Amino acid sequence: MESVKTEDEKLQMFFDGELAPEEEAAVRRSLEGSPEGMVQLREWKQLREAMKNASKDWAGEIDSDALFARIESEISAPVAPIEQPALRVVPGSRERRVWGGVATGFAAAAAIFLAVMAWPAEPTIDSVSVARGSEVLEVDFGPNTGTIFEVEGGAGESLAVVWIDDEEVGLP
Amino acid sequence: MNQPLSSASKSEEASDGSSTKGDHDLVQRVQAGDSAAFRKLFDKYHRRAFAVAMGVVKNEDDALDAVQEAFVKVHKNIHKFQGSSSFYTWLYRIVMNVSIDHVRRTSRRRTLDFDERALHEESEVAGDGALMPSVTSSNPGKAALRRELGGAIQAALQQLPEHHRAVIVLREIEGMSYEEMAEALEVPKGTVMSRLFHARKKMQAALAPYLSGEAVPED
Numbered sequence: 360m361e362s363v364k365t366e367d368e369k370l371q372m373f374f375d376g377e378l379a380p381e382e383e384a385a386v387r388r389s390l391e392g393s394p395e396g397m398v399q400l401r402e403w404k405q406l407r408e409a410m411k412n413a414s415k416d417w418a419g420e421i422d423s424d425a426l427f428a429r430i431e432s433e434i435s436a437p438v439a440p441i442e443q444p445a446l447r448v449v450p451g452s453r454e455r456r457v458w459g460g461v462a463t464g465f466a467a468a469a470a471i472f473l474a475v476m477a478w479p480a481e482p483t484i485d486s487v488s489v490a491r492g493s494e495v496l497e498v499d500f501g502p503n504t505g506t507i508f509e510v511e512g513g514a515g516e517s518l519a520v521v522w523i524d525d526e527e528v529g530l531p
Numbered sequence: 532m533n534q535p536l537s538s539a540s541k542s543e544e545a546s547d548g549s550s551t552k553g554d555h556d557l558v559q560r561v562q563a564g565d566s567a568a569f570r571k572l573f574d575k576y577h578r579r580a581f582a583v584a585m586g587v588v589k590n591e592d593d594a595l596d597a598v599q600e601a602f603v604k605v606h607k608n609i610h611k612f613q614g615s616s617s618f619y620t621w622l623y624r625i626v627m628n629v630s631i632d633h634v635r636r637t638s639r640r641r642t643l644d645f646d647e648r649a650l651h652e653e654s655e656v657a658g659d660g661a662l663m664p665s666v667t668s669s670n671p672g673k674a675a676l677r678r679e680l681g682g683a684i685q686a687a688l689q690q691l692p693e694h695h696r697a698v699i700v701l702r703e704i705e706g707m708s709y710e711e712m713a714e715a716l717e718v719p720k721g722t723v724m725s726r727l728f729h730a731r732k733k734m735q736a737a738l739a740p741y742l743s744g745e746a747v748p749e750d
Contacts, residue, residue: 371728375702377709402735402742409741410703413681414582417591421581426595427573430602 370396374403554618561609569609573602576619579705580626586688586700587630589637597633601626616714623701624715631693680741687737695730698723 364372372378373386390396512518554575560568577598584594584601604625612621688696697716701707712727713720735742 367728368724371724371731375709375727403731405742406731406734406738407703409680409738410586410684410699412677413684414585414704416678416681417585417594418578418582420591421578421595423574423577426577426599427570429599430573430606433599433603434606 370399371403374400551617555614558609558612558614558618561606562612569606572605572618576622577602579619580622582704583623583626583700584630585685586704587627587693587696588633589685589689593633593637594630597626597630600633601629604629617711620707620711620715623705623707624717627697627701627715631697634693680738683738683741684734687734690737691730691733695726695733698726699730699734702727 369378369382369386373383378386390400507519507521510518510520554572557568557572557575561572580598580601581594584597585591588594588597601622605622612618688700691699694716698712701712701715707715709720709723709727712723716723718726
């Protein structure tokens, strides 16, 4: 070990079998005159044994075949098409015709910037024809989460921004 | 002088048969599409993965969900596993992350549902108490005490911050070395040691009625 260790660190490393042999021997010698150290070690040992026993009890309750069947069925399930975020907008400020459409695809940690207000009349997204002055009512984020908020554009216009989180949880 | 209480954690992997080489062979077979090899990896590790998950989440159902999700992720991403670390370190990192994420999701949901739950509090006397079975006078046996202690351990674990819970579960239940924990949790070894020390201290305090500090008779 490269750094100077405190007594607590040494004792813990001794307990965990992480000391070099010569350090271990030194701690063992020092423990002979340290009842407190021995009590500490015993409590750690009791804690370890209790946790191990508890974990055995927990693991003993598993129906392994049923669990594997669940995993297998999830693995072999046909891959569902990625749900594209759907928008519901109101074209124009007066017309209340609501329609849904597929917006853009998303990538890892992707943000979709959708300029609805004050955009040219011709849409830039194939499947979405958004008229100037439209208002975003709702976004279906599919399996993801996200946020809709408004920002002011360079010309003072109001822009709707749709932020979609696409985090892959649990992977190193 | 009593028997020294140190333990050689590094030997545990080999002693329980989970050899790194054997795992890598299985991983390679899974990467080649061998589903029987995947089942072997599952058989080898799912109980230990479940025990790790139980140390993090609140109940058996959540732990099963976490193990399921972890193995699905393993299967889905096995082609990315290069073998630079041991398979089980990789697996436990996934189990731990999935479990922690599960707790976060659950606690978020719990926060959202709080008002509604508060209304029904009286009718939910059992609630999470199911984790802490009471020892009645009619059930004073060793098994009941062990069960009570198991419940107390789980309750104590739930009180720990996630990063403390992770190290103590991986060390005490899984028997990982400091090096392996550092790798699995992606933190420096010194951080592992410090977290482990504090986690133990908190667990000792929470379980004080059960820990005597006196010599434990060997089984």
